[in-house]
Amino acid sequence: MYYEHLLNTALASKNEVKIKQAYEVIYNEYVKLVAFCVAKYVSDNDIIKEITNDVFVSFFNNSSKVDENLKRYLCQMAKNSAINYLNKEKRLVYIDNCDDIASEETCTSAPFYSSLVNDLEEVLSKDEVEIILLHAVEGYSFKEIGQRKSISSNNANVTYFRALKRFRKSSKGITYAKR
Numbered sequence: 001m002y003y004e005h006l007l008n009t010a011l012a013s014k015n016e017v018k019i020k021q022a023y024e025v026i027y028n029e030y031v032k033l034v035a036f037c038v039a040k041y042v043s044d045n046d047i048i049k050e051i052t053n054d055v056f057v058s059f060f061n062n063s064s065k066v067d068e069n070l071k072r073y074l075c076q077m078a079k080n081s082a083i084n085y086l087n088k089e090k091r092l093v094y095i096d097n098c099d100d101i102a103s104e105e106t107c108t109s110a111p112f113y114s115s116l117v118n119d120l121e122e123v124l125s126k127d128e129v130e131i132i133l134l135h136a137v138e139g140y141s142f143k144e145i146g147q148r149k150s151i152s153s154n155n156a157n158v159t160y161f162r163a164l165k166r167f168r169k170s171s172k173g174i175t176y177a178k179r
Helices: 002-013 016-039 045-061 070-089 098-102 111-123 126-137 142-149 153-169 171-177
Strands: none
Touching: 002 016, 002 070, 016 045, 016 070, 016 126, 045 070, 111 126, 111 153, 111 171, 126 142, 126 153, 142 153, 153 171
């Protein structure tokens, strides 16, 4: 909500300095997440950087149209941009669910993402992994996750943070903390 408010306030002010500052804050906050979302589909670092930059250029050009969760909007733009790139290059790999993402046979174009999902699944339950991916990668709120999984938003929140804490303390999680 903070970033949506920051953006809306800056746009409403029509002050170019405030708008530029808001864009910088949003870019710095979400650039790694957008790149991560692109890396689910594309493995070439140069292409990941190019698509990530394209996502932010498109966002900046159309920011007045953002009327939803900014994080989810950027993640969806990243996903769509990566899929458009793959379609254009005729290298699209369709992924139907989280189990397929974790399978190296179906997702060879994103080794880091696949490796992370595999490591999460070694330490956490399938439900915990799904909640982490829905919130951290797809941008769903805990309320939306609760509705989707037929649990309370508080339960989704607690599950998310407990699972992350347990993963970080595991030998697999410590490996990611060093990156």
